[in-house]
Amino acid sequence: MFRVENLSKSFGNKEVLKKINLEIFRGEVFALMGPSGVGKTTLLRILNFLETPTDGKMMFNGRECAIRQKNTVMHKMSMLFQRPALFNSSVFNNVAYGLIIRGVDKKTIGKKVIEALNLVGLAGYEKQRALTLSGGEAQRMVFARAIVYSPDLLLLDEPTSNLDPANVAKIEEIIKKIRSEHGTTIVIATHNIPQVRRIADRVGILLNGELIEVNSKEKIFTNPGDARSAAFIKGEMIY
Amino acid sequence: MDISSGDSLLQGIIKGFELIFSLNPYILSITGVSIEVSGTATILATLTAIPLAFALSFTHFRGKQALITLINTGMGLPPVFVGLVVFLMVVPAGPLGLLNIVFTRKAMILAQYILITPIITGISLAAIKAVPLSIIETVYTLGGSEKDAVVATLKEARFGIITAVLAGLGRALAEVGAILIVGGNIARTGSIGGIGEGLSETRTLTTAITSETSKGDISTSIALGIILISLVLSVNILANFIQRRD
Ligand SMILES: Nc1ncnc2c1ncn2[C@@H]1O[C@H](COP(=O)(O)OP(=O)(O)O)[C@@H](O)[C@H]1O
Ligand SMILES: [Mg+2]
Numbered sequence: 001m002f003r004v005e006n007l008s009k010s011f012g013n014k015e016v017l018k019k020i021n022l023e024i025f026r027g028e029v030f031a032l033m034g035p036s037g038v039g040k041t042t043l044l045r046i047l048n049f050l051e052t053p054t055d056g057k058m059m060f061n062g063r064e065c066a067i068r069q070k071n072t073v074m075h076k077m078s079m080l081f082q083r084p085a086l087f088n089s090s091v092f093n094n095v096a097y098g099l100i101i102r103g104v105d106k107k108t109i110g111k112k113v114i115e116a117l118n119l120v121g122l123a124g125y126e127k128q129r130a131l132t133l134s135g136g137e138a139q140r141m142v143f144a145r146a147i148v149y150s151p152d153l154l155l156l157d158e159p160t161s162n163l164d165p166a167n168v169a170k171i172e173e174i175i176k177k178i179r180s181e182h183g184t185t186i187v188i189a190t191h192n193i194p195q196v197r198r199i200a201d202r203v204g205i206l207l208n209g210e211l212i213e214v215n216s217k218e219k220i221f222t223n224p225g226d227a228r229s230a231a232f233i234k235g236e237m238i239y
Numbered sequence: 240m241d242i243s244s245g246d247s248l249l250q251g252i253i254k255g256f257e258l259i260f261s262l263n264p265y266i267l268s269i270t271g272v273s274i275e276v277s278g279t280a281t282i283l284a285t286l287t288a289i290p291l292a293f294a295l296s297f298t299h300f301r302g303k304q305a306l307i308t309l310i311n312t313g314m315g316l317p318p319v320f321v322g323l324v325v326f327l328m329v330v331p332a333g334p335l336g337l338l339n340i341v342f343t344r345k346a347m348i349l350a351q352y353i354l355i356t357p358i359i360t361g362i363s364l365a366a367i368k369a370v371p372l373s374i375i376e377t378v379y380t381l382g383g384s385e386k387d388a389v390v391a392t393l394k395e396a397r398f399g400i401i402t403a404v405l406a407g408l409g410r411a412l413a414e415v416g417a418i419l420i421v422g423g424n425i426a427r428t429g430s431i432g433g434i435g436e437g438l439s440e441t442r443t444l445t446t447a448i449t450s451e452t453s454k455g456d457i458s459t460s461i462a463l464g465i466i467l468i469s470l471v472l473s474v475n476i477l478a479n480f481i482q483r484r485d
Contacts, residue, residue, distance in 0.1 A: 050376055087377075088394075
């Protein structure tokens with residue numbers, strides 16, 4: 001559903017992504033792995049049009065996306081940042097946001113917000129001010145906010161890196177549910193190897209701006225095609 | 240009244256309260272002019288300042304940095320200086336002489352508008368700047384347009400912007416130098432209830448306090464002072480309350 005070809009990105013003289021070629025298939029959970037600072041966030045931000053690539057092509061559903069189509073494409077995707085940004089308003093208003101700007105009618109909004117909050121285990125939190133949520137609750141609320149308008153593609157940037165084990169388990173449950181109930185395609189950036197084992201279908205390993213290997217989870221964990229991937233997976237890589 | 244003895248100062252205060260509670264028309268008309276002039280100036284300044292603050296935050300244009308410098312300077316302009324400049328503009332020989340507004344409430348509104356627009360703009364600008372970029376990016380990532388991002392920023396900065404407007408209003412209500420010069424502290428001739436003069440034309444709480452005090456009418460000054468401080472205090476309490484909700 002999403003393909004990037006020869007995608008490069010530099011910040012000034014610093015080349016962060018080097019000729020990335022990657023295809024994401026509909027309905028899969030794709031894990032983008034790699035140590036800190038290799039460009040995972042940058043790649044997700046490019047996929048989400050928050051950053052423009054220095055070079056390369058991006059195709060969404062087989063069509064090249066130019067910047068002028070960005071709004072139509074962005075309507076069908078959503079990204080969760082490493083640190084969730086909350087609107088200073090109620091949980092309901094936060095979750096409803098994507099529906100409100102799409103001009104959905106009030107009744108449907110009410111129904112969908114409740115559904116989304118149920119899915120993330122925050123039923124009954126509608127009236128609470130978002131800024132008073134705990135870290136785990138806030139992260140689950142932004143999941144609800146991202147899926148409420150049923151995006152085709154969900155980009156997750158280390159969604160569990162700042163959470164305690166109980167909330168990590170809840171978030172992973174949510175990811176599995178979104179995938180099975182909505183068929184949403186998910187790209188998740190993470191350096192959490194056990195997590196990738198638990199939730200991913202395919203894995204890409206990013207190292208120093210290069211995508212050194214893309215393979216099925218089984219292949220990557222049993223028979224990696226690159227010595228550096230093997231080292232990373234065994235946890236031998238210093239980062 | 241002889242204000243050298245404590246006794247008569249107490250009498251002055253009692254008389255002052257009496258004037259307020261008897262709804263003395265002279266005092267009421269002065270209060271009305273203050274609220275009208277400062278309120279109108281604040282509304283007009285807000286209508287200029289908020290779009291200006293947004294333009295300065297979201298667009299790039301030539302001379303933007305110079306405009307920001309001008310606003311920062313404007314935030315600290317001495318009121319008497321603004322009064323003098325507006326006066327020179329609106330006198331018959333001045334560039335705005337044809338408007339024929341010297342010594343009218345319109346001229347006072349103009350002076351206060353010039354005085355507080357930079358204040359409201361500057362504080363609003365700071366409030367908008369304080370909205371994290373991640374909020375704007377969240378709007379985009381949820382499928383929002385640039386317009387949605389601007390609206391969301393306005394909502395996030397709402398408490399700061401309201402504080403800015405109240406700061407402008409407080410400053411306008413308490414200001415004396417500019418409106419004294421361009422308004423002239425005029426009341427109609429005649430006297431009401433034995434104090435002061437006729438109903439206020441361009442006389443405000445602050446300018447009346449200066450003239451009543453120099454005339455020696457301390458109880459009228461005290462009444463005006465109590466009203467002024469209550470108004471300014473209410474504005475500040477409101478501002479504080481809103482900030483605490485943030
Ligand atoms: N806006 C930016 N300007 C300059 N350098 C940046 C910017 N964003 C990211 N980088 C750099 O790009 C590199 C990759 O960052 P990032 O994509 O955040 O890595 P990761 O998410 O894998 O930890 C880092 O060296 C980072 O400092
Ligand atoms: Mg990152």
